Amino acid sequence: MYSTCSLPITSHSSAIAAPALSLAARSFSSSNGSGAFPFSLRLHFTGEISDKRPSAKTWTGIPSIEAKAKTRSESRAARHERVRKKVHGTPERPRMCVFRSNKHLYVQVIDDTKMHTLAAASTMQKPVIEEIDFSSGPTIEVAKKVGEAIAKSCLEKGITQVAFDRGGYPYHGRVQALADAAREHGLLF
Known part of the structure; x- marks a missing residue:
């Protein structure tokens, strides 16, 4: 009424x-x-x-x-803020942050004490695009290649341990495939 x-x-x-x-x-x-x-x-x-x-x-x-119902992106941003209160990157163990869009997948390794990006990989980089067919968008296979690329980049720079920041996304699908591929290629979480 x-x-x-x-x-x-x-x-x-x-x-x-x-x-x-x-x-x-x-x-x-x-x-x-x-x-x-x-x-x-x-x-x-x-x-x-x-x-x-x-x-x-x-x-x-x-x-x-x-209360107004939150959108999926607002809920994800709220989850990411909650996770960021707990996960911090240090020079010894930087934070590996994942961002997932509808077309691409991005990952960065960040030292939060200096606010510097130490390494980055995405589906927009030529080495990743050349290795796999990207016509169907960011699939799990593409995420595995991005995980492999970030692991190689980190190991070249002497980074062996990272703190994984899933960015508020559920740990399955592309995010899980990226993390598993990075672990398989030598990064410790």
Whole structure:
């Protein structure tokens, strides 16, 4: 049920419900056609407004705020932020970060103390493109070649251990294939 404009306020015995209702009434008092706001606001109630004290199980009379559903990319970014709080790259053990787009796959080895990229590989580099057919996009075979390329690049620069940062992506498919190929070619996770 949606209610627009003004709300009736009665004396409530509840110390919890009364401030919420009076606050709702104040925020809607100027949207009842007085001309203060050029728009009308709606408030969604989960229950009825009553003089009864709300029980511990149900909060009747208190407006609910429903959260907007996150998109897949927003959820991935949130997971990546949570992982980044735990995974840090050092000069001895830099962070190997994966980014996956619809067309390409990118991986970097980063020293977070100096904020430097030590090595990088992607499906856009010529050695990877020349070795495999890339016409069907970034498949698991392509991810294995990128993992092999990053392992060779790291070993040439003397990097043997890395901390794997999956970038908020689930550890399966292309991300897992890249990590397994890098391990097979000498990198330690």
